[in-house]
Amino acid sequence: MDNKPLKRSAYLKSISRDHHHGLLFCWKIREGFKRGVAADRIKQYADWFWRAHLIDHFALEERYIFPVLGDGHELVKRALAEHRRLKRLFEQETEVWRSLSLIEEELDEHIRFEERVLFSELQRVATTPQLAEIAEHHGGAAHAPEWGDEFWKD
Template sequence: MKRNKNLIELSRDHHHGLLLGWKIKQGLKKQVAVIEIIKYVAYFAQEALFKHFEAEENQILVYLLPDDEYGKRVMKEHTEIRTLIQQLISSKPKDSAGLMRLAEVLEAHIRYEEREFFPYLESTLAAEELEIIGKEIDHLHVPYIENYPHEFWAN
């Protein structure tokens, strides 16, 4: 399905989110120290993921009613992912369970947004609303460029 042009930048962000899950799994497969992977998760969360969540919450969810089930699910999942990341950063676990959980939850969330939430927006919001969203995203969005110095997933 072709994505509405006003949501394309956010769909591109989703690619980087899926790559985060893949990088976590690659790092664990290569037996990279859990703490090194957590450092990357913290970096990516600050540089890309949390900014993406803010864009969705501030530029899209405001167009939905407070009791909209799609919007409520997106907020619930954003909160869950933020919590998982904060737990990883603050507790610095030695085992991989928290990282695997984050990778799974993040991938499921992105698949939900791409397969259900964005199509819902495209069919529910007026063309004018999508245009406003697109302009706001174009004005505020900074595409993520990978420049993390330690590419543990590639070793």
């Protein structure tokens, strides 16, 4: 695989920053696992991150990004299926360790897919007005305050 950095459209950079925060979220879960942090602490953080960040992020992608490629596009079908799967995992209240482990793995993979594959295709086919509309709607997104329990540092 080519490890050369991807050139991201200026219109998509703020969404890519969201993806960076998602990758950092995955890293924090991995660190919590390594440090033997109680599952309920990590689950509280995951629930907060889902509500404070991912629900709106997924909605933005589904409303403004995916339609540029079209509902029938294979990359969009995959992304939507992954969104549904991740939603189920975040809402899972039993088998917490297993769900957190799957969230960490699948969200990391999903973000890398969107950044490397889906966004590359989007940049290839989208018009400047379409990209500007995406940026306009994302630019108004409010960001929640940071989570207080830094369990990944224990």
